[in-house]
Amino acid sequence: MKNLINDLFGKKNRARTISFLMVIFAYILIEVLTKSIRMSRLFTSLLVPTCCYIILGLSLNLVVGFSGELSLGHAGFMAIGAFTAVCVSGLTSSVITNETLRLMLAVFVGGILSGLFGLIISVPVLKLSGDYLAIVTLAFGQIIKSLITNIYLGFDADSMQFSFVTNELNLNNGKMLLSGPMGATDTAKISNFTSGFVLILITLFIIYSLIDSRYGRAIMAARDNRIAAESIGINISRTKTLAFAISAVLAGLAGALYALNYSTLQPAKFDFNTSILVLVYVVFGGLGNINGTIVATTVLYILPELLRFLKDYRMLIYAIVLIVVMEITNSEKMKQFFDKGKNSIFKKGEDA
Amino acid sequence: MTFLTYLISGLALGSVYAIIALGYTMVYGIAKMLNFAHGDIIMAGGYVAFFAFTKFGLGPFMSILLSVIVSTILGVVIERLAYRPLRQASSLSVLITAIGVSYFLQNTAQLLFGADTKIFPALLTEKSFTLFDGQLTISYLTIITIVTCIIIMIGLTTFINKTKIGKAMRACAEDKGAAQLMGINIDTTISITFAIGSGLAAIAAVLLCSTYPSLSPTLGSMPGIKAFTAAVFGGIGSIPGALLGGLLLGIIENLTKAYLSTQLSDAIVFAVLIVVLLIKPTGLLGKKENVKV
Numbered sequence: 001m002k003n004l005i006n007d008l009f010g011k012k013n014r015a016r017t018i019s020f021l022m023v024i025f026a027y028i029l030i031e032v033l034t035k036s037i038r039m040s041r042l043f044t045s046l047l048v049p050t051c052c053y054i055i056l057g058l059s060l061n062l063v064v065g066f067s068g069e070l071s072l073g074h075a076g077f078m079a080i081g082a083f084t085a086v087c088v089s090g091l092t093s094s095v096i097t098n099e100t101l102r103l104m105l106a107v108f109v110g111g112i113l114s115g116l117f118g119l120i121i122s123v124p125v126l127k128l129s130g131d132y133l134a135i136v137t138l139a140f141g142q143i144i145k146s147l148i149t150n151i152y153l154g155f156d157a158d159s160m161q162f163s164f165v166t167n168e169l170n171l172n173n174g175k176m177l178l179s180g181p182m183g184a185t186d187t188a189k190i191s192n193f194t195s196g197f198v199l200i201l202i203t204l205f206i207i208y209s210l211i212d213s214r215y216g217r218a219i220m221a222a223r224d225n226r227i228a229a230e231s232i233g234i235n236i237s238r239t240k241t242l243a244f245a246i247s248a249v250l251a252g253l254a255g256a257l258y259a260l261n262y263s264t265l266q267p268a269k270f271d272f273n274t275s276i277l278v279l280v281y282v283v284f285g286g287l288g289n290i291n292g293t294i295v296a297t298t299v300l301y302i303l304p305e306l307l308r309f310l311k312d313y314r315m316l317i318y319a320i321v322l323i324v325v326m327e328i329t330n331s332e333k334m335k336q337f338f339d340k341g342k343n344s345i346f347k348k349g350e351d352a
Numbered sequence: 353m354t355f356l357t358y359l360i361s362g363l364a365l366g367s368v369y370a371i372i373a374l375g376y377t378m379v380y381g382i383a384k385m386l387n388f389a390h391g392d393i394i395m396a397g398g399y400v401a402f403f404a405f406t407k408f409g410l411g412p413f414m415s416i417l418l419s420v421i422v423s424t425i426l427g428v429v430i431e432r433l434a435y436r437p438l439r440q441a442s443s444l445s446v447l448i449t450a451i452g453v454s455y456f457l458q459n460t461a462q463l464l465f466g467a468d469t470k471i472f473p474a475l476l477t478e479k480s481f482t483l484f485d486g487q488l489t490i491s492y493l494t495i496i497t498i499v500t501c502i503i504i505m506i507g508l509t510t511f512i513n514k515t516k517i518g519k520a521m522r523a524c525a526e527d528k529g530a531a532q533l534m535g536i537n538i539d540t541t542i543s544i545t546f547a548i549g550s551g552l553a554a555i556a557a558v559l560l561c562s563t564y565p566s567l568s569p570t571l572g573s574m575p576g577i578k579a580f581t582a583a584v585f586g587g588i589g590s591i592p593g594a595l596l597g598g599l600l601l602g603i604i605e606n607l608t609k610a611y612l613s614t615q616l617s618d619a620i621v622f623a624v625l626i627v628v629l630l631i632k633p634t635g636l637l638g639k640k641e642n643v644k645v
Contacts, residue, residue: 128629323452326449
């Protein structure tokens with residue numbers, strides 16, 4: 001028993017245990033609350049998107065925090081996952097009637113396809129460094145959004161039809177899967193909070209397994225000192241590609257879950273602003289800090305909704321909160337204060 | 353002839369991008385930060401010119417001057433309040449702050465002026481002239497835009513190379529610590545950089561709004577991203593690079609819109625950027641920095 005506690009809450013695994021406990025506890029609490037008292041529609045409607053953004057935040061943290069590369073195009077991967085899932089779900093709706101099974105399939109395919117794109121994109125992206133790398137991810141994000149905006153895909157009893165740029169589909173009583181700038185329309189809403197919860201657990205498992213492994217240590221070594229890591233035989237481009245591809249898979253999962261939560265979804269949703277939004281969550285939570293990302297995403301995603309009573313002023317307040325928090329966390333006085341506190345309470349401080 | 357028409361209008365669009373990109377590239381070169389709020393200074397400049405002209409009845413020249421002055425002050429104030437306390441912070445914190453400033457400006461504009469699109473008046477000129485027996489029509493606005501860009505480029509290059517402040521800016525871009533040891537006031541230099549960049553943004557705003565006469569709180573975001581792309585395209589931190597990147601981006605965008613596809617023009621522009629960066633990883637005129645162990 002004592003061994004188990006030591007194992008779970010020891011220095012090595014403490015962050016991991018806290019992550020899982022926090023997520024499971026939050027899930028049980030919310031489930032109990034929604035079952036026992038009637039929660040507002042606004043509250044329940046926020047559950048699945050919050051899960052999606054948590055997964056997306058974790059995914060971006062893998063690239064920005066652990067791999068140390070700034071990505072400004074993660075909404076692109078989310079979009080690939082989202083619209084793939086919509087297509088898969090739409091195509092198989094008559095074959096697989098079980099919604100959970102269909103959701104699993106759609107999310108899986110969405111994640112895999114997004115991961116493949118991540119793998120392809122990582123080849124040119126990782127040839128660059130610093131701000132040039134960031135702008136190329138931004139460019140890829142824009143390209144993906146722009147391409148999806150021009151895809152028309154539909155099917156009827158006889159065939160599946162596809163056209164690009166202009167809608168030339170000639171469906172005989174069929175169903176449109178993607179209709180250009182309109183995106184996905186009339187999607188079956190099969191996502192639910194439990195699936196979001198399970199996906200967060202899977203994401204946490206993947207990320208913790210990765211960063212505790214040999215590959216994860218290589219990723220962080222490459223971030224901390226590229227030349228030193230290279231000189232001890234770490235293949236930099238391979239480790240960075242690994243982080244980037246896994247991050248793309250996770251972003252795809254998030255997108256798939258997100259898309260199947262709404263009956264309509266437009267590609268314009270996945271623009272530069274969405275990428276930036278998630279980056280804000282990650283930086284707020286702390287680079288390389290997984291628990292921080294989860295908490296920051298939840299708070300910052302729900303904050304604008306809580307500020308609804310401020311009406312037109314809410315985004316203004318949100319902006320001010322962003323700036324003020326950045327100023328405070330970076331001011332010398334606050335740093336000294338926190339360092340002092342850290343030393344006295346935790347002795348060692350955080351090593352994440 | 354139609355090709356020439358597209359080329360010239362692309363050159364005009366590119367000139368606007370180049371003027372905006374100058375703001376990005378100067379700030380990046382000296383303060384080493386991506387100022388994502390730069391696009392929203394364009395928006396602010398556009399609104400000031402709009403209200404000065406339509407509501408206060410100022411003449412075109414005075415409207416533009418007022419717009420430049422207000423934007424310059426805005427840029428300096430933003431730098432002073434939001435960015436200066438973060439001089440020692442990580443670049444990501446500064447980036448997030450810049451995003452916060454961008455949200456702040458957009459939402460302030462929305463509260464003050466409403467979310468609806470306003471029609472920008474013909475501040476400069478609506479006239480045009482024809483060449484080659486009426487085959488080629490060029491508006492004076494196009495000429496004004498291109499000439500403004502050339503004047504700004506020459507002026508700025510002279511300023512940076514010949515004046516004392518310009519020298520200080522180059523020194524800061526090279527090595528901030530060493531510059532400080534030589535008695536250069538870093539804070540003032542960075543403030544001046546922001547002032548110049550924001551003033552240029554206001555000029556770009558007037559040119560942009562005259563060409564595409566609609567004004568909204570999110571006006572600056574897309575030209576902002578494009579100009580940022582242009583700055584990287586030419587090699588961020590390099591002033592001739594911003595000009596080259598801006599012009600090329602404008603021409604490519606206009607030609608793809610004309611000959612390939614309007615819907616895909618953004619995708620193609622960004623694809624070209626990626627290809628250029630793969631061939632030349634620091635942009636067309638960027639300097640490669642060697643990392644020493």
